[in-house]
Amino acid sequence: MNQMVTPKFGVGAPLRRKEDEPLITGQGIYTADYAPEGCLHGYVVRSAMAHAKIRVENADEIREMDGVRLVLTGAELAGKTMPMMAKLKQIDGTHFDIPPHPVLCSDEVRFVGDAIAFVVADDLNTARNAAEMLEVDYEPLDVVIGIENAMAPDAVKVWPEFESNVAFTFGQGLHAKTEEAFAAADKVVSIDVVNNRIVANYMELRGCVAEFDADDERFKLTLGTQGGHGMRDVLCKILELEEDKIQVITPEVGGGFGTKIFCYREYPLAMIAARSLGKPVRWAGERMDHFVTDAHGRDNLTHAELALDADSRILGLKVHVKAAMGAYLHQFGPFIPWVGVSMSSGLYDIPAVFAKVEGVYMHTVPTDAFRGAGRPEAAYLIERLIDKAGEETGLGPVEIRKRNFIAKEQLPYTTQTGRLYDTGDFSGHLDKAMEVADWAGFKARKEESARVGKYRGIGISSYIECCAFPGSEEATLELSAEGNLTLLIGTQTNGQGHATAYSQVVAEKFGVSIEDVEVIQGDTDLVRKGGGTGGSRSIPLGLPSVRDASNTLVKKVKELAADRLEAGVEDLELESGVVRVVGTDQQVTLAEIAAGSGETLMAREEVNQTEATYPNGTHICEVEIDPETGDVEIENYVIVDDFGVTVNPLLLAGQVHGGTASALSQALCEHTVYDEDGQLLTASLLDYRMIRAADLPDIHFETRNVPSTTNAMGIKGAGEAGTIGGCASVMNAIQHALKDGAGVTEIVDMPATPLRVWEAIQSAK
Incomplete structure (x- = not known):
């Protein structure tokens, strides 16, 4: 009987993660471990009410307190807003209105946790005490909570300038074709389900350290992300900077689940403060901050109907999703239910589908991607509906x-x-x-x-x-003069084991151990571009580029070795850090080849995926x-x-x-x-x-x-x-x-x- 041989390295090898030892022995470096000399501490004053007119009374008095270096309010940051990047067309072909999402609220708050002020002081206790002494005058306004309540004709409006609390209406599929299928049905099965609101609760809470180099007029921001390049680009929009003016450093990340993709208010606030004060500014979130500020997930009410013929074969599917958006449209918030309903039909052969999504404002934390980002909601709906049909x-x-x-x-x-x-x-x-x-x-x-x-x-x-999703991820592989292999790639591990998975392929191609391959992510100065991690993209999109870069660099190495060994390229093999003429003891080390070339050997590849x-x-x-x-x-x-x-x-x-x-x-x-x-x-x-x-x-x-x-x-x-x-x-x-x-x-x-x-x-x- 033929037995499958498990590869030593490469695709299919069941290797333990090489990155685990520092993490489980306390040697891993996270954002909270980084505190540059002279670092100041920031604290956010958050709204205690879900909806109110506000006025900050004593900011100047707080600014004079011992140890307080800066108090930022909405008055100082007028016009600074958080970008919303999911600009999709509605059923009628129009683009929906996007309300402002201020970095700091100046006159009105719309959910408990909305940011009102940023206090910076010599230490965290001073910042916290000063923030608690900041007097915020609240004039309470009516509140609407719950999707159905928010969609009622007489509901309190989160944004009075809009006709209703329905932020947008998207459609997927063909409405007329689906109605025809239902008209021909022998049986219709319907269901109403709730997809409950989720708080991510990763182990490592968010935080950041902002530094500003006045000579270069350049920022360095250290924080946990799911992709530094995307974070940098959003910050550039907020602060109106060119991309070369911000370096984003991502150390170890203790969980992301989609929620650390996004830019949050504390990041530009810390950067603005660092530039103003000429010193590093650190903000460290607490668990309460996470619950009342970090984007929540899910929160849908869905009605669906299944049209069946006399043999119980599906003729059509109708879906109506009401998706809570919260008080603001978050960075990718509207995109989540839109992509979710694109998977409405699941594994089933359904000839007619129409899915409608209505996004709904209410006075809560905004929602955005959480592990699966719309697809869990779609799978949950169709699989419960199919069970009911059975x-x-x-x-x-x-x-x-x-x-x-x-x-x-x-x-x-x-x-x-x-x-x-x-x-x-x-x-x-x-x-x-x-x-x-x-x-x-x-x-x-x-x-x-x-x-x-x-x-x-x-x-x-x-x-x-x-x-x-369609796209690519560039991989750069370098062989230094010392014979060290280094992979640079713009995805970002959040605990998935990228360093091990990528190293497996490089190690297989070069005949070395995975420990001999260094993987660099999380530095936008070192890694020139990257799509980050999300949507299960890192290995499917990143690994083909790593493979091709490895093949290209192996080819270069063999060509140099062939000249040195006076052998044909096809007669060479790589193993244990050397290039050897097959069947002989003639060999040359990778270090000798690299050193002889007079420069770092490098290969860069980017494989594009179209579906x-x-x-x-x-x-x-x-x-x-x-x-x-x-x-x-x-x-x-x-x-x-x-x-x-x-x-x-x-x-x-x-x-x-x-x-x-x-x-x-x-x-x-x-x-x-x-x-x-x-x-x-x-x-x-x-x-x-x-x-x-x-x-x-x-x-x-x-x-x-x-x-x-x-x-x-x-x-x-x-x-x-x-x-x-x-x-x-x-x-x-x-x-x-x-x-x-x-x-x-x-x-x-x-x-x-x-x-x-x-x-x-x-x-x-």
């Missing part, structure tokens, strides 16, 4: 899917919203997941649970996502519910995914486990709650429940890969996949358990907390 048609959750999946023979397949699925085997990964989950044995397990007074349910989520990639898979979740308490226990969790080519199985499993944990947390416990006055009631980790290690099940994960044809290396991407597939499997399992166990027919929404589950059981009695 229930109402009597086909059940498996047959309704298989009857309507896009078949392998139909690929490549263009959806009605313009997504081009290139490869996959959707029934194949469902079958495999059912086999591993012992779907056939569920009935016996359910009976055993019933014997001890528990409800048991099993749920499926067969998902597809869109990632690694997105489409990871897909099946999650199966089995739960047991205690009807006395409403407690949900996950008894079994199985994932079978198609990620195309796997670069590193260990890194891949970590990404899938982390993403799935995020989904289970949203499904079972994360709940962002505002009261009617706009106060955030869940503004700390004492009030905002997140899943813990003890709550997580053992996860069986395996791949059933079909290489991508749109990616140069066949990679599909995996950073968000666990999050996209997870929520619906959990909620479908809970719905199944409650229906069969307690007769619950109403849709149970996320989060399925013990109280909510218990209340659903009581309501069915």
